[in-house]
Amino acid sequence: MDTERDTAADIALIQRISAVPTILQLLCETTGLGFAAVARVTDEAWTACAVLDRVGFGLQPGSTLELTTTFCQGICRTRTPVIFDHASTDADFRDHPTPKLYGFESYISVPIIRRDGSVFGTICGLDPKPVPLRGGKVLPVLTLFAELVAAQLEIEERLDASRTALLDAEAMGALREQFIAVLGHDLRNPLAAVSAGVTLLARRPQDDRTPAILGRMRQSCRRMAALVDDILDFARGRLGGGIAVRRDLVALAAPLHEVVDELRSVHPTRDIRAEIALPDPVRCDPRRIAQLLSNLLANALTHGAPDRPVRVTARGTAGGLTLAVANEGPPIPPGTRARLFQPFSRDADGPRAGLGLGLYIAAEIARSHGGTLGVVSDAAGTAFTLDLPPG
Template identity: 60%
Template structure:
């Protein structure tokens, strides 16, 4: 059963009036089996069932559509009413009554307002029944129209709920974005303004190089925050972060450059490196460098400063893996589940620098390459983030 049919069964299941409708149809017609069926060109599936004769069909049960009269109803879009198959000139030799063993039968198409046929409301019985009373057919047709209308309402309600949920999530993200961005940009901006005021008052200060270096770092910090925000916007609104994959023979050099940069800003930290790239890697080296920088900076920021951070990279015909491990304090399972969500931080310390977008952006870059990032946190192995890129098909 495909997902679309399963969704249609669920829609009918949410219509509280359908069981009562089947009971009324059975009582009015005397037919002891009644059902609402989803009928397509190649399938017949029961969405709701009332079975008082042991026919054996359950909700979700399927029949070969060409063995049913509903197949003919779908083509003609007109009801079929049979009081007694054995006396009916049209259906006495038909294969469907013979297959399913019924004498009396009624089926009416359920047609949506846009003209699409959903399926049928049908009923049958091994015994003959008086069904030619025009009021019976009219009643079943009214119920078919009612089900079609209720389906429309159900779908509109589901669409409205989805839109509302999306608006709520967007509103929450907007509020978080404004609050976090305002906090994180304010700090480096305040540092730059403080440095400028000092230089205005004392332009010949002996520690001028130190102040200028701090101001430069603050500018770089602000630039990084803005880049993160732009990538976040692309990931959420523009269909993903754009990448330009190509054959890269010197990815190890790019990784080494990033390690050197972060070593210079964390001279007290021990970064242990094991890189073994036996073959070229098909990737966007700038984006993979950005991803790696985010992972390594995250490990240096949140890890135990007394213990080393380990970087491992392997590549070849089987694909490419890159992992960053550090013996940081364990990440709680509830926090682990949110690590790659926007504004999530690997540490409960809200004072840690960053918008909380680094891991989300890293995961989006991996996804854009057809790969993925996984995370684990155990007492024995510490916390490990691993990027896996699939091998390139030749």
């Protein structure tokens, strides 16, 4: 698939060079050849990128030829042009299978060499009838055309790089703005709660309300600490090549049960059902896997049907781990599902309980363990599943 995308990009690159059609037309008119093309030549294939066909040769942009049936493999390897006027009478080419296979008598091909020394492919022309090509200015002119195409390729590639850099800069700018806006919104409330609590305690002697005020302040502090942790994990994931993990052989059941118990205490009215069967140690970072479960479970409690249970299942799989969190409720819309694991992705109409980094961080934790985090969402509900390979 990557090769197909690269080839399509090469064709598009040549198609964007406005001088190429004129070059092919001049090639045919100055030589008398009926077919001319610019081709991308790789170790695997010959692919036409631009074509002028006046003799019904049958190729068009995107057409491919078996590389071994052409002259171009040798041309690109030796960086030497091939030229002949009349294959049937030429001592070097009358027994060559290529002219007979494709039915041409006259042929010229020159490599297109970039400034860095790499070979893009060839510019070539041919005709089923003999055409005088050797001698004169045909080869120097075609060599000049090849150099012109190579120069234009470099210009287009630089333009592509500039466009990509500009888009990346614009995306990063939008990300920064979104980051600042979201962070400002989500830290404002807990900071205000702490500030109000401190002010209230400073104005009144301690009484039976003091523990409740202190409890709210502690909760706000924990919330801010969690936001800061999310920010740091986000920065590590985006800038540091992934979230760092330590993969030790550990008994994972207890840390997972702790996460479930913690979320049960925060949501005492919700039905959280856990089936954690991990009799054998799992090679992972237990703190990070607990963080992943906490993020998934909090997400399920936020978006799942409040009167239906949320289910947590964990199973050991031949030294690996399968961990799933499922909730009932409306399915995730396809548009939302496509960006679930992107940073700052959350429902604008839903509860604004965080930075929208939870699922992104969960996916990064999975990736750092060499595992995957997937989601299935339909009318029956939504399930996130972590699969970790054996250590």
